[in-house]
Amino acid sequence: PPAPVFAAIDIGASSGRVILGSVSEDGPRLTTVHRFPNGAQFLGGALRWDIDALFAEVVAGLRLAASAAAGSGLRIAGIGIDTWAVDYGLVDADGILWHLPFSYRDARTRTTVDVVHRTVPPEALYDRTGLQFLPFTTVYQLAAERSLDGVQALLIPDLLAYRLTGERRTEATNASTTGLLDARTGTWAEDLLDALGLPGDLFPPLVEPGAVIGQLLPEVALATGLPEETAVVAVGSHDTASAVAAVPATGPGFAYISSGTWSLVGVELDAPILTAASRAANFTNERGVDGTIRYLRNTGGLWLLQECLREWAVEGPVPDLPTLLSAAATLPAGGPMIDAESTDFLAPDGMPGRIRRAAGDLPTRESVVRCIMDSLADAYARTLRDAARLSGHTIDVIHVVGGGSQNALLCQLTADRTGLPVLAGPVEATALGNILVQARAAGLLEAGPGLGSIRRAAHAAADTVRYEPARNGALTTAG
Numbered sequence: 011p012p013a014p015v016f017a018a019i020d021i022g023a024s025s026g027r028v029i030l031g032s033v034s035e036d037g038p039r040l041t042t043v044h045r046f047p048n049g050a051q052f053l054g055g056a057l058r059w060d061i062d063a064l065f066a067e068v069v070a071g072l073r074l075a076a077s078a079a080a081g082s083g084l085r086i087a088g089i090g091i092d093t094w095a096v097d098y099g100l101v102d103a104d105g106i107l108w109h110l111p112f113s114y115r116d117a118r119t120r121t122t123v124d125v126v127h128r129t130v131p132p133e134a135l136y137d138r139t140g141l142q143f144l145p146f147t148t149v150y151q152l153a154a155e156r157s158l159d160g161v162q163a164l165l166i167p168d169l170l171a172y173r174l175t176g177e178r179r180t181e182a183t184n185a186s187t188t189g190l191l192d193a194r195t196g197t198w199a200e201d202l203l204d205a206l207g208l209p210g211d212l213f214p215p216l217v218e219p220g221a222v223i224g225q226l227l228p229e230v231a232l233a234t235g236l237p238e239e240t241a242v243v244a245v246g247s248h249d250t251a252s253a254v255a256a257v258p259a260t261g262p263g264f265a266y267i268s269s270g271t272w273s274l275v276g277v278e279l280d281a282p283i284l285t286a287a288s289r290a291a292n293f294t295n296e297r298g299v300d301g302t303i304r305y306l307r308n309t310g311g312l313w314l315l316q317e318c319l320r321e322w323a324v325e326g327p328v329p330d331l332p333t334l335l336s337a338a339a340t341l342p343a344g345g346p347m348i349d350a351e352s353t354d355f356l357a358p359d360g361m362p363g364r365i366r367r368a369a370g371d372l373p374t375r376e377s378v379v380r381c382i383m384d385s386l387a388d389a390y391a392r393t394l395r396d397a398a399r400l401s402g403h404t405i406d407v408i409h410v411v412g413g414g415s416q417n418a419l420l421c422q423l424t425a426d427r428t429g430l431p432v433l434a435g436p437v438e439a440t441a442l443g444n445i446l447v448q449a450r451a452a453g454l455l456e457a458g459p460g461l462g463s464i465r466r467a468a469h470a471a472a473d474t475v476r477y478e479p480a481r482n483g484a485l486t487t488a489g
């Protein structure tokens with residue numbers, strides 16, 4: 011029989027891709043078969059995701075994947091989907107989508123945060139769900155819905171899986187970003203749903219990474235050229251869960267920075283930390299693959315840079331990113347900084363102006379870029395110091411994965427500010443984690459529990475670049 015390959019559909023807030031991956035003795039091999047841009051758009055008076063356009067890209071990508079696999083004599087043994095977290099579509103009993111999913115950057119939760127907190131105080135929410143306060147968490151978005159009668163909420167990857175298979179599930183890692191999952195048990199906090207007036211069956215049943223969600227609908231099989239028996243498999247459908255699963259760590263003392271539109275900065279733990287000190291430091295306890303806990307803070311990310319580049323491109327021709335970054339690297343250290351964690355930078359538009367107002371004197375584009383890089387590295391160092399202090403976890407190396415791992419200036423500044431070595435890569439950690447979870451479920455990697463076989467495979471695949479700090483000094487609990 012033809013050898014198996016797995017398809018990863020990996021969609022971030024600014025771009026998506028469909029990647030084929032095979033897993034052999036020598037480690038995993040990935041091939042990108044389709045790439046497409048993504049971004050929230052003003053549609054129907056609000057910032058939303060064009061989910062129909064995204065689904066069309068998914069189908070187009072699967073069609074390309076099908077022919078690439080067939081051309082190499084391989085069989086697609088599974089399809090896994092991961093995207094950004096927290097956002098959802100409302101689907102009625104007939105499967106009709108009520109409105110285009112809102113983006114977490116839409117302003118509608120500005121008033122609903124207080125509405126939720128008046129019913130369940132933030133301390134109680136933290137104690138139960140362990141999530142850092144972010145104004146866009148699903149629970150605040152749901153409070154902005156006019157009615158939830160007769161509908162179910164499907165998180166974005168679950169919505170795409172539903173359109174592929176007709177099956178409704180809620181994948182567990184992404185469920186943990188809704189603010190409605192119990193951090194201790196990993197099950198729905200039913201009393202919380204109840205207290206907030208949300209229907210008990212608002213979300214479909216939970217499913218763990220590795221489980222089969224369903225097979226392709228006949229019309230999807232037809233459109234993609236894949237057999238109907240092709241399984242859609244649950245993976246860490248929260249992109250950050252997949253990315254951190256594929257961190258090529260070789261020992262326990264690692265921290266990670268999942269670096270893309272956002273930077274997710276923290277450590278991996280066995281159990282959540284739900285203390286008042288942890289809440290005060292705004293640390294999150296998100297669920298990872300195999301019930302691991304990602305203890306992290308969502309700091310600002312490359313969104314700051316993406317938005318500047320977008321705006322500058324509207325003004326006229328811009329130097330390409332490598333040129334801008336090299337120019338920024340020649341500027342002296344110690345320049346102006348912004349608070350990269352501030353919600354002031356959440357919304358789109360006018361980013362260079364907002365950064366200049368916050369930082370003060372930034373005469374050139376490269377000085378704005380340098381300010382962003384310094385500010386991100388500073389936020390990373392602050393966050394990792396807090397993570398070590400609050401968790402007691404010793405950190406002796408930082409793994410940077412995702413698109414930002416290719417940003418040499420940012421990686422070096424991160425090493426310098428933390429005093430720790432940075433191992434950068436893989437770039438496609440998210441797709442790799444997606445594929446490795448499928449491969450393990452198919453029996454190609456040693457079974458869990460524990461991410462051991464996945465991390466070993468990730469390490470075999472990884473082509474990492476090492477950045478040494480200008481001065482040494484491990485971050486410890488005393489840090």
Ligand code: LFR
Pocket residue numbers: 022023093094095096097114248249250270271272274308
């Ligand atoms: C990263 C990410 C983060 C989440 C943010 C919004 O892509 O999934 O983990 O906080 O996007 O969903």
